[in-house]
Amino acid sequence: MTAMYSIGMLSRFSGVNIETIRYYEKIDLLRAPGRASNGYRQYDSASLQRLAFIRRGRELGFSIDEMRELLSLADHPERPCADADGMTRAHLDDIDGKIRDLQRMRRALRQVADCRGRTAEHCELLQALAMPDASSTSRPSADTPRPFR
CATH class of the missing domain: 1.20.5 (Single alpha-helices involved in coiled-coils or other helix-helix interfaces)
Structure with a gap:
């Protein structure tokens, strides 16, 4: 039987906070999980692996759009x-x-x-x-207020 995780457990095991998990679901980076009979989200080990993949990519500085592309590549290993x-x-x-x-x-x-x-x-x-920016093309006029004086 496949292990199932509540959102709290998924957060703890993946190192991603709960609000971020919900956000990733909202923007379709993480698939919406099934629900238990009590209405709570139930995540499987594939969700945990996907979330860990996203976390590592984000730690490396990849944007959300870049992560979307990387996940697409990971989902299609023949590419x-x-x-x-x-x-x-x-x-x-x-x-x-x-x-x-x-x-x-x-x-x-x-x-x-x-x-x-x-x-x-x-x-x-x-x-x-307070010095004028050397790359600026405009020169301050005589009546331009000087900062910090």
């Missing part, structure tokens, strides 16, 4: 792996871009960390934030 490989490469490119952005932010924050100014007027972070 070529090239689609999953393409998604993986695109996701890696996105992650690399985010890492570059984070490193840039880190460098900028390190430049203003440990400010020696005693007051906000001399705070290096506030001065850096």
Whole structure:
């Protein structure tokens, strides 16, 4: 006989909270389960495996739409792996871009960390934030209010 799980047990075993499970059902990422005679949801081991698959994919940063495609591939094992490989490469490119952005932010924050100014007027972070953006094409006019002054 197949093991059956309540939504609480499914949540505990999968590591996915109950509201997220209900949301995944609502958006058809997880199939709606059968109901016991008392009306409670009853999930089988296939639901637990599918939910664990979704959780792992989401932990890797795949979007809901990407998970939908990955689940479609998993549900059709005869399909070529090239689609999953393409998604993986695109996701890696996105992650690399985010890492570059984070490193840039880190460098900028390190430049203003440990400010020696005693007051906000001399705070290096506030001065850096008040500087016009070098990539901006518009120049502030003489009557443009200066922040933090």
